[in-house]
Amino acid sequence: MASPLKSLIYDDDRYQKSFKLFLERSSEHQCMRDFIHNSLPDILASVGNRKSQLNVIGVGSGEGIVDLEMLSQLCQKHPGVLVDNEVVEPSSQQLYKYKVMVAQKPDLEHITFTWNKMTASEFEEQWRQKNITEKADFIHMLHMLYYVKDPGATISFFQSLLDKNGKLLIILVSGESGWGKLWRTFRSQLCNKGINQCATTADIKSLLDARGVPYQSYELQAHVDITECFTEGDQTGELLLDFLTEVLDFSRTASPSSDREFCGC
Structure with missing residues (x-):
């Protein structure tokens, strides 16, 4: 490496810009919407046990x-029910x-919103x-387990908060995806040692299996156009590559x- 690689999470402004670009170049949100409208309703139908208020985190x-x-x-699945929604988000911009x-x-x-500008570990504390x-x-924990030190401990804590019939939804990069391949190949160079940045669904499934925790698994098909990443000096491509x-x-x-290796992965 020409110099030590610094994690993108330390520059929130650039992170937010690169994330926005990623969403523009990918079908990430669309595949989530498909899941939310086609599969999630049946999952949500069983929560609450006829309570007058539902608690969401x-x-x-x-x-x-x-x-x-x-x-x-x-x-829609629980018409007329009040909802208390705890929002946990460390980014001021996003919040x-x-x-x-x-x-x-x-x-x-x-719906009542409670705003928590903090990380998952700070919320737990x-x-x-x-x-x-x-x-x-x-x-629900959507693409956030990459940013905690111990995904297993984080999952255990939030599982402990579930009421009877409560559901915990985790969305994470598949171990079989291009991203998963990238992280397996270049884990030592890319992954921030202070967090579990290279975590995939394969890791979480292994963890749950070892604990004997039952779960349902769904595959969401998302694609991203990385064409601009191959044009040297293209600022948009550089931002997406970040x-x-x-x-x-x-x-x-x-x-x-290394740049060529990563782009060819």
Whole structure:
């Protein structure tokens, strides 16, 4: 390497820009919407056990676009029920966008939003300090287990918050995907040692299997156009490559040979 590679998570502004570009170049949100509208409703139908209020926790909610679609499906399956929605998101930019979107939507009067600008581990610490005994009916963790030190411990904590019939939804990169292949091949160069950045569904399934935890698995097909990454000096391609590798200024800090290797992976 030309110089040590720095994780993209340390520059929130560039991370948010690269993430926005990734969504523009990929079918990520569309495949999530397909799952939310086609598979999630049946899952949500069984939560709550006829309660008058449902408790939801979104961990790593981002700007809330996907959250609100899931909440819509939950409310359709449980009409007239009040919803308490805990939002856990460390990015000020994303949390602000979420709040703006909520303020502009007219049909959310039956949903209460509690905003937690913090990481999953900070939320866990706060929950334990306050000795909260309230249980959750639905918890979702979408593409956030890469950013915790111990995914197994994080899953265990949030599982412990589930009420009877409660559901925990985890969405993560597949171990069989191109991203999974990239991380397996270049784990030592790319992955931030302080978090579990290279985690895939294969890792989580192995963990759950070892614990004897039952789960349902769904495959979501998403694609990303990386054409611009192959044009030397293309700023858009460089930004997208930052997100795909999770490395800040990857094209400038990786050696030319490594750059070619990653693009050819």
